Amino acid sequence: MAPTIITDSGTLVTRTPDVRGGRARIAGTGVTVHRIVGWYKLGLTPEEIADEFGHLTLAEVYAALACYHANRDEIEAAIAAEEETADRLERQHYEGAGGQG
Secondary structure, eight states: OOOOOOOOOOTTTETTTTTTOOOOOESSSOOBHHHHHHHHHHTTOOOHHHHHHSSSSSHHHHHHHHHHHHHHHHHHHHHHHHHHOOOOOOOOHHHHTTTTT
């Protein structure tokens, strides 16, 4: 029996409004493309990312990276907005704590 070959990488990445805030993610998981991209930007290879997550295949990691490269402007804007929100919340917390850190 010949192995099944997946040729449609679009089935590996999905986006639904009620999961992970509608961000693109690996189908059947909660692992977002943002997370894969973050690890990739830290210098991890796709193989290392797949090994780190354990339950992801190398094909899924590459599909996430393909999604990122195909939608780079949108994903980079979302990442920047999330970082700004995190920075703002951190500043508010720090100021609310009287500058104690």
